[in-house]
Amino acid sequence: MDKDDIIKMANDAGIKGPAPARAGFKMYASPQRLMAFAALVAAREREACAKWFEERSDQPFYGRHVATAIRARGEQ
Numbered sequence: 552m553d554k555d556d557i558i559k560m561a562n563d564a565g566i567k568g569p570a571p572a573r574a575g576f577k578m579y580a581s582p583q584r585l586m587a588f589a590a591l592v593a594a595r596e597r598e599a600c601a602k603w604f605e606e607r608s609d610q611p612f613y614g615r616h617v618a619t620a621i622r623a624r625g626e627q
C-alpha cells in the first residue's frame with residue numbers, strides 16, 4: 552500500500568480533507584467513517600497476506616488453506 556492507496560481508501564470511506572483545523576487536526580471524520588476506513592485497510596491487508604501464502608507456499612494445498620482462513624476473517 553502506498554500513500555495514494557491510503558488516500559483513495561479514505562475517500563472511499565467518506566473521509567474528505569483537509570478540513571479547517573480544529574484542535575490541531577487537519578482532517579475530520581466521523582467515528583463511522585473512521586471505522587469504514589479501518590475496515591477497508593484491514594481488508595486490503597488480509598488480501599495481501601492471503602495472496603502471499605497462495606503464491607509462495609511450497610505446499611500449494613497448505614497455501615490455499617491458509618489463504619482461505621485469512622480471507623474468512625473478513626466475514627466475521
